Amino acid sequence: MASNVVLVEGLVKKYGTYEALKGLSFTSNTELVILAGPNGAGKTTTVEILTTNLRPDSGRAEVMGYDVVNEYKAVRRVIAYLPQDYFVFGDLTPKEYVASYLMARGSSFWEAWRLAGEWLEAVGLSGVNRPMRQLSGGQMRRTYLAAMLATDAEVLFLDEPTAGIDVEARRDIWRLLREKVRSGTCILMTTHDMSEAETIADKVVILNEGRMLYEGPPKALVEKVGFSHKAVLSKEARVELKRYVDLGDRVLAYFSGKGEFEGLVSLLDDPRHLISVGTVDLEDAYLLLVRGELR
Numbered sequence: 184m185a186s187n188v189v190l191v192e193g194l195v196k197k198y199g200t201y202e203a204l205k206g207l208s209f210t211s212n213t214e215l216v217i218l219a220g221p222n223g224a225g226k227t228t229t230v231e232i233l234t235t236n237l238r239p240d241s242g243r244a245e246v247m248g249y250d251v252v253n254e255y256k257a258v259r260r261v262i263a264y265l266p267q268d269y270f271v272f273g274d275l276t277p278k279e280y281v282a283s284y285l286m287a288r289g290s291s292f293w294e295a296w297r298l299a300g301e302w303l304e305a306v307g308l309s310g311v312n313r314p315m316r317q318l319s320g321g322q323m324r325r326t327y328l329a330a331m332l333a334t335d336a337e338v339l340f341l342d343e344p345t346a347g348i349d350v351e352a353r354r355d356i357w358r359l360l361r362e363k364v365r366s367g368t369c370i371l372m373t374t375h376d377m378s379e380a381e382t383i384a385d386k387v388v389i390l391n392e393g394r395m396l397y398e399g400p401p402k403a404l405v406e407k408v409g410f411s412h413k414a415v416l417s418k419e420a421r422v423e424l425k426r427y428v429d430l431g432d433r434v435l436a437y438f439s440g441k442g443e444f445e446g447l448v449s450l451l452d453d454p455r456h457l458i459s460v461g462t463v464d465l466e467d468a469y470l471l472l473v474r475g476e477l478r
């Protein structure tokens with residue numbers, strides 16, 4: 184019996200002489216894990232290895248205890264994978280596509296047809312009966328996601344599943360993903376949206392240049408930031424700031440506590456110079472981590 188649902192240990196992957204993964208390690212149990220990191224960090228490469236589409240140069244990876252190289256057929260039986268770029272079956276309607284996908288995985292015709300209807304309704308596409316080539320980008324992604332959710336795969340790999348999906352539908356998808364995890368599915372997904380990661384992830388794994396920078400709950404990373412509050416100020420405010428990020432004619436300033444922040448506000452000669460306020464979140468922690476400014 185596998186102790187981890189996903190195990191990644193010292194993975195190295197080279198494209199020619201370029202080393203995209205430089206000894207990556209992390210694990211996942213039955214939970215929702217988000218892989219995050221800058222463009223080119225190695226997220227898709229990692230997912231492609233775990234889904235048996237790419238072979239690592241060294242290191243090892245297991246899914247449900249099966250080695251992704253030596254036992255790739257067993258891995259394929261327990262996973263479903265939504266890649267970042269997919270082939271579009273343009274002539275099929277969403278329901279025909281989802282049902283065909285499920286039948287290819289072994290469902291009977293009637294079971295596949297029923298599940299396709301249920302899950303398309305869940306992602307908000309029940310009334311959409313046009314050929315898929317006429318769907319918007321977001322509707323297309325929701326169709327493919329419905330196909331993933333409708334499977335009985337024990338591990339779902341989803342590469343940027345909510346990219347291009349509108350705010351309202353994204354919330355529905357968050358709920359469906361959390362329900363799926365609660366019912367015993369492990370989900371490993373990528374995103375660039377840190378508010379998404381903070382809201383739905385049990386664990387985040389943050390990569391940069393093929394290495395793991397952080398593995399753990401989102402909240403624990405936010406707690407490592409030495410600041411609690413932030414504010415966007417107009418540069419015209421001309422106040423002295425301890426810590427800020429330059430945004431052209433604005434600055435994003437960080438404060439150690441509410442008192443420090445309120446002290447600054449009392450110094451502003453024009454209240455309009457204070458544009459927005461908030462508490463420090465995962466996006467702040469992520470930026471500091473990737474820049475090497477967080478220990």
Ligand SMILES: Nc1ncnc2c1ncn2[C@@H]1O[C@H](COP(=O)(O)OP(=O)(O)OP(=O)(O)O)[C@@H](O)[C@H]1O
Nearest residue numbers: 198199201203220221222223224225226227228229
């Ligand atoms: N087939 C390939 N041949 C050569 N280099 C590749 C290939 N695929 C990926 N790379 C390189 O490997 C690195 C990691 O790419 P990968 O797609 O895994 O990053 P990512 O973290 O998924 O990025 P993004 O956020 O942009 O999707 C990048 O520098 C990329 O240019």
